[in-house]
Amino acid sequence: MLDIVGEVDLYTAPALRDRVASLVDGGVRKLVINLQQVGFMDSSGLGVLIGALRRLKEHDGDLALVCPEGSTLKVLTVTGLDKVFRIHTDLASATAS
Amino acid sequence: MTGDVFVLEIPAVPVHLGTARTFSSQVARHAGVDDGVLEDVKLAVSEACAGSVDPVAAVDRVVIRSTLGPEVVAFEIEGSGDFATDRSQDAPARLDLIRTLFPDASLDRRDDGRTTVRFSFPLGG
Numbered sequence: 611m612l613d614i615v616g617e618v619d620l621y622t623a624p625a626l627r628d629r630v631a632s633l634v635d636g637g638v639r640k641l642v643i644n645l646q647q648v649g650f651m652d653s654s655g656l657g658v659l660i661g662a663l664r665r666l667k668e669h670d671g672d673l674a675l676v677c678p679e680g681s682t683l684k685v686l687t688v689t690g691l692d693k694v695f696r697i698h699t700d701l702a703s704a705t706a707s
Numbered sequence: 708m709t710g711d712v713f714v715l716e717i718p719a720v721p722v723h724l725g726t727a728r729t730f731s732s733q734v735a736r737h738a739g740v741d742d743g744v745l746e747d748v749k750l751a752v753s754e755a756c757a758g759s760v761d762p763v764a765a766v767d768r769v770v771i772r773s774t775l776g777p778e779v780v781a782f783e784i785e786g787s788g789d790f791a792t793d794r795s796q797d798a799p800a801r802l803d804l805i806r807t808l809f810p811d812a813s814l815d816r817r818d819d820g821r822t823t824v825r826f827s828f829p830l831g832g
Contacts (some may be wrong), residue, residue, distance in 0.1 A: 617728075620757040621721035650728065652753050653799045681746040688807050689799050 618655030759786020
């Protein structure tokens with residue numbers, strides 16, 4: 611589980627990308643990223659999520675997002691990425707999947 | 708277009724993107740737009756600014772200019788970003804995302820390298 615809090619943009623996305631990379635490099639194959647406390651996400655953040663999914667798939671892993679509502683879910687939807695990611699409305703369903 | 712004009716100039720570095728979002732959302736709120744459009748404005752301005760900043764050093768300025776007319780709100784974001792190549796690995800193209808939110812969005816490039824992103828939306832629309 612990776613909880614993200616705050617805003618994800620060109621400034622903050624590199625730190626998130628590094629964190630995801632360290633988890634995958636450390637052997638994590640099934641990752642849940644909790645976006646419930648993300649107040650803003652732009653295409654830089656989306657790029658990190660797409661990269662995380664790609665890296666995990668390369669290792670036969672999987673990625674799930676927790677994103678029940680709000681601007682983050684909207685940006686996932688308008689870009690069509692809601693069809694790419696498994697998006698859950700709560701932590702329980704994400705961790706159980 | 709006539710109306711009240713609001714201008715913010717920031718160093719062209721990523722750390723100031725949050726300031727641009729705060730500015731744009733406050734201007735949009737002042738214009739009376741609803742929360743859904745306000746979030747779209749924040750995202751579009753942030754994307755336009757991100758496409759206009761130097762990720763390494765503040766070698767330039769980004770200017771965000773908003774004009775509140777009686778029926779239309781217009782934003783212009785001027786910088787020197789290269790929208791053709793400035794995208795994070797795997798990320799959707801910034802200008803495409805802005806156009807998804809505001810179909811009239813445009814990008815102009817001048818001979819001196821300056822770029823301007825423009826978009827607008829009707830009040831109450």
